Amino acid sequence: MSRIQITLNTLSSQGKKALIPYLMAGFPERDSTLGLMQGLVQGGADIIELGIPFSDPMADGPVIQKAAEKAIVNKVGLAQVLEMVKSFRTQNQHTPIVLMGYANPVEQYDLQHGVNAFVEDAHKCGVDGMLIVDYPPNECTEFAAELRARGMDLIFLLAPTSTEKRMQEVAKVASGYVYYVSLKGVTGAGNLNTDEVQAMIPKIRQHVKIPVGVGFGIRDAKTARTVSQVADAVVIGSRLIELIREATPSAAPEVAQTFMASIRAAMDEQTNSEVL
Numbered sequence: 001m002s003r004i005q006i007t008l009n010t011l012s013s014q015g016k017k018a019l020i021p022y023l024m025a026g027f028p029e030r031d032s033t034l035g036l037m038q039g040l041v042q043g044g045a046d047i048i049e050l051g052i053p054f055s056d057p058m059a060d061g062p063v064i065q066k067a068a069e070k071a072i073v074n075k076v077g078l079a080q081v082l083e084m085v086k087s088f089r090t091q092n093q094h095t096p097i098v099l100m101g102y103a104n105p106v107e108q109y110d111l112q113h114g115v116n117a118f119v120e121d122a123h124k125c126g127v128d129g130m131l132i133v134d135y136p137p138n139e140c141t142e143f144a145a146e147l148r149a150r151g152m153d154l155i156f157l158l159a160p161t162s163t164e165k166r167m168q169e170v171a172k173v174a175s176g177y178v179y180y181v182s183l184k185g186v187t188g189a190g191n192l193n194t195d196e197v198q199a200m201i202p203k204i205r206q207h208v209k210i211p212v213g214v215g216f217g218i219r220d221a222k223t224a225r226t227v228s229q230v231a232d233a234v235v236i237g238s239r240l241i242e243l244i245r246e247a248t249p250s251a252a253p254e255v256a257q258t259f260m261a262s263i264r265a266a267m268d269e270q271t272n273s274e275v276l
Contacts, residue, residue: 001151002096002128002129002151002152002153002175002176003094003096003128003151004047004096004098004128004129004153004176004177005153005175005176007046007047007094007095007096008176008177008211008232008233011046012211012232016267016268017228017231017232017233017234017267018046018047018177018211018213018232018233018234019044019045019046019047019224019233019234019236019260019263019264019267020045020046020047020048020049020098020213020215020233020234020235020236021040021045021048021049021235021236021237021240021256021260022048022049022050022051022064022100022215022235022236022237022240022241023036023037023040023048023049023050023051023240023241023244024051024053024064024067024068024070024071024241025050025051025052025053025071025076025080025081025084026053026070026071026072026074026075026076026080026081026084027053027067027068027070027071027074027241027244027245028067028070028244028245028249028252029074029249030071030074030075030076030080032244032249032252033050033084034084034087034088035252035253036244036252036253036256037050037084037088037092038088038091038092038253039252039253039254039255039256039257039260040256040257040260041092041095042257042260043256043257043258043259043260043261043264044260044261044263044264044265045095045260045264046095046096046233047095047096047097047098047128047233048095048096048097048098049098049099049100049131049235049237050081050084050085050097050098050099050100051064051067051068051071051100051101052077052078052081052099052100052101052102052105053068053071053072053076053077053081053101053105054068054101054102054104054105055068055069055072056102056104057101057102057133058102058133058134059133059157059181061238063238063241063242063245064237064238064241066245067241067245077105078101078105078106078108078109078118079109081099082121082122082125082127083125085097085099085122085125085126085127086124086125086126088126089125089126093126096128096129097126097127097128097129098127098128098129098130098131098153098155098176099122099127099129099130099131100130100131100133101131101132101133102132102133102134103132103134103135106118106132109121116146119143119146119147119150119152120150122152123150123151123152127152128151128152128153128176129147129152129153129154129155129176130147130152130153130154130155131154131155131156131157131179133157136169137156137166137169137170137172137173137174138169140154140173141172141173144173144174144175147175148175153174153175153176153177154173154174154175154176155174155175155176155177155178155179156170156173156174156178156179157178157179157180157181158170158178158179158180158181158204158208159180159181160181160182160196160200162204164207167203167204167206167207167208168207170207170208171207171208171209174208174210175210176210176211177210177211177212177213177232177233178204178208178210178211178212178213179213179214179215179235180197180200180201180204180212180213180214180215180231181215181216182196182197182200182214182215182216182217182218182227194223194226194227197214197227197230197231198229198230201214201230201231211232211233212231212232212233213231213232213233213234213235214227214230214231214233214234214235215234215235215236215237216235216237218234218235218236218239219236219238219239220239221262221263221265221266222266224236224263224266224267225266225267225269228267234263234267236263239259240256240259243255243256243259244256
């Protein structure tokens with residue numbers, strides 16, 4: 001059982017939902033990431049999604065695109081991201097790390113280092129899952145098996161436009177959790193319609209039997225609390241990146257921690273009210 005699955009099972013047994021923040025590795029500074037990851041954990045994050053900088057992040061909105069551009073300027077690529085995870089693991093052995101990115105950096109890494117080098121090196125550094133946005137599920141059977149053999153999960157996106165066929169294809173290969181993109185469009189776009197989320201989650205669960213996380217458009221504690229009523233996990237990215245960008249580098253970890261703590265408190269309040 002992977003570290004992600006253990007974490008989600010433990011939270012479920014406690015009646016809690018997972019809080020999953022997203023960071024762009026190497027933003028705002030090359031050496032900022034480790035302190036930010038630690039701040040998020042101290043604030044109540046259960047799993048961390050760590051973005052792999054890429055020059056053409058087609059699913060990401062302006063906020064995350066600009067963060068990726070800055071990380072690239074800071075000379076952070078996939079090899080550096082793996083080193084960041086390795087450093088984090090010297091201090092934290094329990095918080096799962098999911099790498100989120102695109103096929104190009106992964107395939108370039110294997111071209112440079114050998115077949116399956118990315119999977120092997122990610123495992124050695126302490127990565128727990130992969131979310132490769134542009135990997136189609138029907139072509140990922142072998143990749144998913146390579147990950148599972150090393151205790152890692154392959155995570156996929158589902159969207160409001162996902163067909164039953166897409167959900168069935170994802171269900172065959174996904175593990176850990178699936179990530180429901182609650183908005184049509186890119187990250188950070190539009191306003192979240194929680195009624196639509198509440199209507200969609202049961203449809204996903206008809207096909208997907210692993211936990212369902214919801215992200216895109218969650219910007220505050222109130223929305224996170226509402227989403228946590230129906231989802232197994234809440235994913236927050238663009239708003240966190242904005243707060244980090246607005247803070248000084250030295251203050252950013254505390255800002256991230258405070259923001260996470262406010263979200264965690266709202267989600268736990270929801271759990272406690274259900275118990276009562």
